[in-house]
Amino acid sequence: MSTSSILPDEAGTLIVGAGCVGCSAAYHLSELGREDVVVVDQGPLFETGGSTSHAPGLVFQTAGNKLMSKMAQYTRELYDDLGGFRKCGGIEVAYTEDRWEFLKRKREWSRSFGVEDGELLSPSAVEERVPQINADVIHGGFYVPSDGKAHAVEASEEMANLARERGAEFYGNTKVIDLETDDGEIDAVVTEHGRIEADEVLLATNIWGPLFGEMVDVDVPLKPCAHQYLVSDSIDELAGSEREIEQPILRHQDRSLYFRQHGDAYGIGSYNHDPLLVEPEDIYGPDQLDDLGLEYPSLREFTAEHFVENTHPDHEQPAFDAASELIPAFEECDWETEMNGMFCFTTDGMPILGETEDIDGLWWALAVWVTQSGGVGNVIAEWMENGTPRLDGERVDATGASIDRFQGHHGADEFVRDRAAQQYREVYQLTHPRNQPKKQRGLRRSPYYPRQQDLGAEFYASDGWESPQWYEANEALLDEYDVPDRPEWIGRNWSKAHGAEHQAVRDRVGLYDLTSFTAIEVRGSGSERFLQGLLSNDIDVSPGRVRYTTMLNEDGGILADLTVSRLDEDRFLILTGGGSSGTTQGRWIRDHAPDDGTVEVIDRTSARCGLGVWGPNARKTLEGLVETDISHDAFPFFSCQETYVGGVPVTMLRVSFVGELGWELYAPQEYGAQLWDAVWDAGEEHGVLAMGDATLNSMSMEKGFRLWGTDISPEYNPYEANLSFAVDMETDFIGKEALAEAKESGIERRLVPVTLDEPGAVVDTGHPIVDGDEILGYTTRADYGYTIDAGIAYAYLPTDYTDAGQSVEVEYEGERFPTTVRNEPLFDSDREKILR
Structure with a gap:
């Protein structure tokens, strides 16, 4: 049904958006047994007018991110099965020596993440597959035969038809004008043709996402952005349709360009221009489309100056010149199609997936390209139906795409604009993973920040925090310690000060800024019972003891590793990683807390600062400052006390993430500068130095301590991660049954x-x-x-x-x-x- 004349009054699950993401979600939800799925879209089915309608559908399966790679692989396989995919292969060419080295690494990522058919090609081998290319200007290419083109509209219709066979309903030409909530739950979707009550709503609206956020007062940190696409007239190398095998899709990432065959014509997609951001409320309506001669709301007028003039801040050539250098046939051709097509970028380039924290039943699947659309539909359907994200039946780490990853500053329009524009500029750039943004810096600073500046801290942006990686002051230690050189790429944005810091902390005492770590207080008469059922280890310990534990989802996947300090009978302090990991983990804790008044969960992160004091001289540094006995017998490992350090009230934990003697000190923010100064002054005679994140990483690796998000994630369970010591199967906790099954079946x-x-x-x-x-x-x-x-x-x-x-x-x-x-x-x- 493509009209809206007979809308239902209610639905179990209502999906807004009938593009490839919404149709994939409906298909997968119906496959999981849901029969009461309703999908609505403001446009006609299934060429609805969103990004799906004009997207070139390139499916390059390899990304630097495992989740994105796996979802692209799933999309290729799904659409191939449905007849909506053309396996023509994909080639990324290297215009520079740097890019050629990058493609070697990219081929290795592809092998790591399950794309096994990739190979490196010489320039002549690239030319064999793409005869119109100028092989003299490239160093070679990375070729994946299983890459190809998704026909997104056709795939969407086929998924919808299969979902219909299982009971799903689809309605086009039905614009949503409001979302209604009641007592923290989604209640109904109001359309121009009527109101539909719904138990759950999934918004798969992509470029319109922020407008739906405004309806329910939820920040949606993405910006629609236009980029250019042109299709040539016939070119000789493709004329006559003599080639039985369609050419591979092609990327020229050094100049932010991509290409694909259209019969005997050739298409150019260009990001080689200024970011053309569009406010969601400025997306054209039907009347404007008619006046401008545009076919879809997701299109803008073609701006020729962005094709022929050099407006990209990081490139030396305009798009036309760069395209013609690689494909000389463009010099003589005319353009049959010219458009600026919209898609969107978030502040970190990842999708937005998951359920709104404060509105039960309101789900999001936004900022998704056709490349990952089929996989996203599978992940979100599993998440909605079974409580945990899975992809093709396997545990998957979707944390990096979760809506919970965003911090308070992500709601600021200025921040979203600047970071979305950066993501656009860098989407095809050869960007080092340690490159740092220049705008929107210094939003969150610990009270030690001025001291760190004085020591020459190299600050990295970390979820708004300024996090020191190493300190220029420690370069003087290179006279004392040897640090091996690093190869060119892995040595970029790195300093030998890191290696010197590492060795010096092993000999002396280091101060590490723990302020960005997440601190959550759990208190109340039911706090022990609640935490015992939430965490995998036994936290029924006496006050003054600290437990290391994991927190699991129902599949047994690791949501967090954290320390729990019992400060009193009914008061606990949970400490875990900072930024986005802490936000997602904090939500899990809040969501599972009882609402009977026996438990209070309070995030103390912004109220506290933290200081790690680690190294063989840690006790010598602190013993004259602390108003308690810190001998090993009086203050043993994995114990905690509330005391004073140099007049500063602190919660003091005998915990060390670097494998040395030491403590973590947590104090109210306003005492932070005094805390640093007191410990620094006391430590000077013991060789005190500041240490950064790079040193924490390398020292913790030597000691075998896990880092959440790399070593451990929801993809793995504690037995796989060799964390069985953090699991007590004598207690009852979320994920226990899954762990028991995993152990029985064999790790x-x-x-x-x-x-x-x-x-x-x-x-x-x-x-x-x-x-x-x-x-x-x-x-x-x-x-x-x-x-x-x-x-x-x-x-x-x-x-x-x-x-x-x-x-x-x-x-x-x-x-x-x-x-x-x-x-x-x-x-x-x-x-x-x-x-x-």
């Missing part, structure tokens, strides 16, 4: 460290670990261990490969590095340093 992979055999060698994350031709896993985290003097990587390997001493290899930048599986921890296995 097939485990997280283990490997060290590189070559002295001084270091690799990066996301690269395959192999035995001959077999891909065993990939590096989840990698760095150099300056104490053990070897490169380290962690990886989930099949259990047959987890015994210490076995030899495997890491692929990195086209080379294979011999590595050896090791027992952990690699440093201080007898715990003599941390327990002294």
